[in-house]
Amino acid sequence: xxxxxxxxxxxxxxxxxxxxxxxxxxxxxxxxxxxxxxxxxxxxxxxxxxxxxxxxxxxxxxxxxxxxxxxxxxxxxxxxxxxxxxxxxxxxxxxxxxxxxxxxx
Amino acid sequence: xxxxxxxxxxxxxxxxxxxxxxxxxxxxxxxxxxxxxxxxxxxxxxxxxxxxxxxxxxxxxxxxxxxxxxxxxxxxxxxxxxxxxxxxxxxxxxxxxxxxxxxxxxxxxxxxxxxxxxxxxxxxxxxxxxxxxxxxxxxxxxxxxxxxxxxxxxxxxxxxxxxxxxxxxxxxxxxxxxxxxxxxxxxxxxxxxxxxxxxxxxxxxxxxxxxxxxxxxxxxxxxxxxxxxxxxxxxxxxxxxxxxxxxxxxxxxxxxxxxxxxxxxxxxxxxxxxxxxxxxxxxxxxxxxxxxxxxxxxxxxxxxxxxxxxxxxxxxxxxxxxxxxxxxxxxxxxxxxxxxxxxxxxxxxxxxxxxxxxxxxxxxxxxxxxxxxxxxxxxxxxxxxxxxxxxxxxxxxxxxxxxxxxxxxxxxxxxxxxxxxxxxxxxxxxxxxxxxxxxxxxxxxxxxxxxxxxxxxxxxxxxxxxxxxxxxxxxxxxxxxxxxxxxxxxxxxxxxxxxxxxxxxxxxxxxxxxxxxxxxxxxxxxxxxxxxxxxxxxxxxxxxxxxxxxxxxxxxxxxxxxxxxxxx
Numbered sequence: 001x002x003x004x005x006x007x008x009x010x011x012x013x014x015x016x017x018x019x020x021x022x023x024x025x026x027x028x029x030x031x032x033x034x035x036x037x038x039x040x041x042x043x044x045x046x047x048x049x050x051x052x053x054x055x056x057x058x059x060x061x062x063x064x065x066x067x068x069x070x071x072x073x074x075x076x077x078x079x080x081x082x083x084x085x086x087x088x089x090x091x092x093x094x095x096x097x098x099x100x101x102x103x104x105x
Numbered sequence: 106x107x108x109x110x111x112x113x114x115x116x117x118x119x120x121x122x123x124x125x126x127x128x129x130x131x132x133x134x135x136x137x138x139x140x141x142x143x144x145x146x147x148x149x150x151x152x153x154x155x156x157x158x159x160x161x162x163x164x165x166x167x168x169x170x171x172x173x174x175x176x177x178x179x180x181x182x183x184x185x186x187x188x189x190x191x192x193x194x195x196x197x198x199x200x201x202x203x204x205x206x207x208x209x210x211x212x213x214x215x216x217x218x219x220x221x222x223x224x225x226x227x228x229x230x231x232x233x234x235x236x237x238x239x240x241x242x243x244x245x246x247x248x249x250x251x252x253x254x255x256x257x258x259x260x261x262x263x264x265x266x267x268x269x270x271x272x273x274x275x276x277x278x279x280x281x282x283x284x285x286x287x288x289x290x291x292x293x294x295x296x297x298x299x300x301x302x303x304x305x306x307x308x309x310x311x312x313x314x315x316x317x318x319x320x321x322x323x324x325x326x327x328x329x330x331x332x333x334x335x336x337x338x339x340x341x342x343x344x345x346x347x348x349x350x351x352x353x354x355x356x357x358x359x360x361x362x363x364x365x366x367x368x369x370x371x372x373x374x375x376x377x378x379x380x381x382x383x384x385x386x387x388x389x390x391x392x393x394x395x396x397x398x399x400x401x402x403x404x405x406x407x408x409x410x411x412x413x414x415x416x417x418x419x420x421x422x423x424x425x426x427x428x429x430x431x432x433x434x435x436x437x438x439x440x441x442x443x444x445x446x447x448x449x450x451x452x453x454x455x456x457x458x459x460x461x462x463x464x465x466x467x468x469x470x471x472x473x474x475x476x477x478x479x480x481x482x483x484x485x486x487x488x489x490x491x492x493x494x495x496x497x498x499x500x501x502x503x504x505x506x507x508x509x510x511x512x513x514x515x516x517x518x519x520x521x522x523x524x525x526x527x528x529x530x531x532x533x534x535x536x537x538x539x540x541x542x543x544x545x546x547x548x549x550x551x552x553x554x555x556x557x558x559x560x561x562x563x564x565x566x567x568x569x570x571x572x573x574x575x576x577x578x579x580x581x582x583x584x585x586x587x588x589x590x591x592x593x594x595x596x597x598x599x600x601x602x603x604x605x606x607x608x609x610x611x612x613x614x615x616x617x618x619x620x621x622x623x624x625x626x627x628x629x630x631x632x633x634x635x636x637x638x639x640x641x642x643x644x645x646x647x648x649x650x651x652x653x654x655x656x657x658x659x660x661x662x663x664x665x666x667x668x669x670x671x672x673x
Contacts (some may be wrong), residue, residue: 066296077293092305093300
């Protein structure tokens with residue numbers, strides 16, 4: 001994303017290992033306890049200034065699923081019952097587990 | 106009853122009463138009214154009481170004079186609730202007895218409330234409709250009724266409110282349950298847990314999924330054990346020739362042949378945990394002993410089928426390399442076997458002997474205490490008889506390896522006295538001390554150990570059910586180890602009070618969890634003091650403390666467990 005098309009305020013970019021960028025709201029990113037200090041940090045992280053967070057070992061399909069989960073978690077966090085199931089393709093389970101472990105979600 | 110009602114009707118004061126009104130009348134005469142909304146100023150409530158008392162008196166006087174009066178109850182008319190109750194009662198009665206009490210109807214009409222069968226205009230939408238027994242009153246104006254559609258609307262709203270209430274109750278219940286399980290209640294499941302569930306359901310095909318890290322493997326193994334899904338099939342997922350560390354906490358579904366496979370598939374294991382391994386047979390244990398050349402740490406819980414002789418042979422095989430040994434819940438291992446083990450496993454740094462019902466004489470424990478010079482951690486807990494572990498045994502242990510001991514656990518050795526505490530003073534490297542159910546200990550004994558003890562301080566102290574201890578022990582203990590203490594249990598130290606907590610809470614900067622169960626003196630203030638003064642505190646247990654109520658305020662980061670007012 002070039003300098004001219006700076007994203008709106010309140011968004012943060014996750015960059016997968018193969019260079020795809022996923023722009024999600026900061027609120028959604030804060031679901032992850034690992035991303036939270038990077039998003040809200042007071043300048044200790046370079047990521048806060050760049051507004052981009054590289055996820056080195058996470059390929060784009062897993063990163064996409066992760067973003068999906070961040071929004072899913074945000075949407076249903078106050079709902080008591082009737083939370084729809086979050087679908088995970090079985091072949092992605094192991095990779096996603098490692099990624100989820102990394103982001104602590 | 107009939108007579109009573111009749112009298113009321115004659116007064117005609119608008120004080121027409123159904124069966125409920127007798128109670129209302131009584132309450133009014135006693136000066137008791139319903140609780141008012143908090144928005145109303147309190148002095149007005151007082152006024153209201155006076156007013157109503159006045160009114161009921163007026164009503165009685167009027168009934169004596171037998172005069173018809175319709176304005177006497179004006180004070181009551183102002184209160185929409187009283188009016189509503191009265192109207193409901195009136196309508197209900199009319200529905201039942203409208204035939205034998207015809208003069209009531211005319212009175213009702215004067216009041217403006219229509220009876221079932223009559224026509225009225227809806228208070229909300231203004232439609233003309235026929236009143237039925239189920240027509241609702243308008244919520245602001247009790248004298249007006251609602252048409253069928255509006256009534257239904259109202260009913261729907263009520264149902265929704267009820268559902269919301271129900272959901273909230275359910276949520277609170279779930280939260281309380283999660284608290285008891287020592288878990289955080291999360292509504293949206295964690296992505297990691299979802300993945301693990303998915304992996305375990307597809308465990309049969311998991312080999313196709315590729316490799317995951319060792320830490321994740323152990324995590325999955327623990328989850329499988331907890332869900333009781335670890336069996337001869339699923340266990341194969343964990344096999345790997347390079348594996349150094351294997352944890353099977355629940356082996357009850359793994360048959361003996363599969364247990365033996367651990368030896369052939371994972372020959373490089375250094376640490377092995379076999380929990381609940383009641384199906385482990387003699388041949389399997391010996392096979393494991395033969396194949397696992399580099400075994401250094403072994404945890405075996407509940408191996409009922411292994412006889413004493415087999416243990417001896419096994420110690421012959423692996424004893425030389427063993428550094429950590431845990432044997433729990435076995436009735437066939439005897440004192441002689443322990444003696445033999447001490448001889449064969451000289452390098453042991455950690456020894457746990459817990460609930461060994463077969464050790465019926467003190468020789469085994471004595472041998473362990475006197476010969477194992479490398480020990481850093483020792484647990485001798487819940488012996489078959491309390492006399493097996495004596496003060497002398499402990500002083501022997503301390504003289505053998507006292508200065509290097511980091512962890513001592515003597516739970517349930519209830520023959521121990523203050524003398525033991527005195528000898529433990531020589532263990533200057535001690536980090537963790539557990540003396541639960543050692544009920545002969547006294548404040549003097551605790552003081553003799555902790556008072557001006559020159560050590561770096563303990564991080565864990567568990568002294569549940571040491572029922573003779575109290576305030577003084579708590580103080581001296583915190584004086585010594587306060588700065589390093591992370592976890593403490595003073596469960597059932599009945600005497601602990603607010604004053605002590607006030608003094609000690611200032612000097613516990615690293616405290617993470619505390620068990621204050623069954624301490625009579627503990628109240629809301631104590632818990633709040635701890636929550637305020639200990640920045641790292643995560644968990645407070647208050648089972649059986651009636652002084653801790655729902656008013657107790659602790660921060661979000663702290664779990665307060667076992668409070669009596671928490672509903673489950």
